[in-house]
Amino acid sequence: MTYIILIFFLLVLMVGAAIYSIVQKDLLYAVIATGVISLILSAIFLLLQAPDVALTEAAIGVALTTIIFIITIRNTVRHEDDFKDRNDLKSAIK
Amino acid sequence: MKKLIVILLLAVTGYFMVISFMDLGKDGPVVKNGVKDFYLDKTVSELKVANTITSIVVNFRGFDTLGEVTVLFLAATALGGILYKKRHHVGERSVLFPSSTIVKAGSKLLFPAIILLGVYVFVHGHLSPGGGFQGGTIIATGFLLMLLAYDNFSVSHKVLSYIESFAGIFFVLFGLSGMFMGKTFLENFMPVGNLNDLFSGGIIPIIYILVGFKVAAELTGLIYTVLNEKE
Numbered sequence: 405m406t407y408i409i410l411i412f413f414l415l416v417l418m419v420g421a422a423i424y425s426i427v428q429k430d431l432l433y434a435v436i437a438t439g440v441i442s443l444i445l446s447a448i449f450l451l452l453q454a455p456d457v458a459l460t461e462a463a464i465g466v467a468l469t470t471i472i473f474i475i476t477i478r479n480t481v482r483h484e485d486d487f488k489d490r491n492d493l494k495s496a497i498k
Numbered sequence: 499m500k501k502l503i504v505i506l507l508l509a510v511t512g513y514f515m516v517i518s519f520m521d522l523g524k525d526g527p528v529v530k531n532g533v534k535d536f537y538l539d540k541t542v543s544e545l546k547v548a549n550t551i552t553s554i555v556v557n558f559r560g561f562d563t564l565g566e567v568t569v570l571f572l573a574a575t576a577l578g579g580i581l582y583k584k585r586h587h588v589g590e591r592s593v594l595f596p597s598s599t600i601v602k603a604g605s606k607l608l609f610p611a612i613i614l615l616g617v618y619v620f621v622h623g624h625l626s627p628g629g630g631f632q633g634g635t636i637i638a639t640g641f642l643l644m645l646l647a648y649d650n651f652s653v654s655h656k657v658l659s660y661i662e663s664f665a666g667i668f669f670v671l672f673g674l675s676g677m678f679m680g681k682t683f684l685e686n687f688m689p690v691g692n693l694n695d696l697f698s699g700g701i702i703p704i705i706y707i708l709v710g711f712k713v714a715a716e717l718t719g720l721i722y723t724v725l726n727e728k729e
Contacts, residue, residue, distance in 0.1 A: 455627035456551050463635035471642060475724055
């Protein structure tokens with residue numbers, strides 16, 4: 405029973421982090437939130453007795469994907485409001 | 499008009515998909531016992547491998563793993579192809595501010611430990627959870643740490659592509675030699691040894707070590723390409 409409650413709690417946390425990453429205007433915080441989603445997901449995989457998948461999720465989801473997104477933010481713009489229309493986006497990417 | 503056509507196409511595709519799935523459960527369940535019992539039985543009794551997932555991924559479904567490795571290779575190649583033009587006229591990486599001494603010393607201390615963990619994970623793929631893909635990504639995160647901490651740390655694309663190519667070629671060669679010595683592609687033709695030994699499982703650990711090298715080289719090259727790209 406405690407097992408199910410723990411998994412349910414982690415799932416609720418995951419949904420909360422997902423909603424935060426959509427609502428947040430600062431893209432760096434949003435990317436960190438997606439990293440948190442992957443971290444919780446890997447904990448859930450471990451609880452569901454899939455250590456292989458948990459290892460992959462921890463290495464790829466938490467480290468590699470987050471870092472690639474952060475590099476992208478460094479090369480473009482950090483705040484979502486910084487570009488209002490398409491031309492701003494184009495000039496930011498080049 | 500365009501949207502209407504797209505919606506119509508999607509509706510037709512969806513209709514046929516639903517129709518084809520409707521017939522699935524008509525005469526009893528399609529999978530009665532499945533291959534689950536076969537895998538669980540054969541893994542321990544014949545292949546002498548402790549980790550059932552590894553034996554499925556590398557031995558029973560080895561051809562799928564070859565396809566998976568190819569997909570990763572194509573993704574890395576495509577990324578390199580897209581960023582190739584920009585990499586040409588870029589020398590040093592641009593950094594906003596250099597990392598502090600604590601970060602540099604700490605990452606120098608952690609780097610060998612991370613590499614050792616990655617190697618452990620893919621060498622023991624047939625004994626404990628993990629394997630080539632997991633170990634390879636762990637090694638790539640080690641290189642990522644060094645690339646973030648030191649702005650003059652660089653990896654050689656030539657060495658990486660040699661490692662990657664040789665790992666891929668040896669994977670296919672092992673599969674083909676199974677074809678010559680045994681019956682099928684990726685047949686387990688080597689002696690399997692005892693359960694829970696490091697040298698057991700025939701070609702399974704060898705192939706997972708090759709996959710580990712390949713994935714580590716691919717992901718390291720990918721990160722290095724993305725990090726060196728600047729506007």
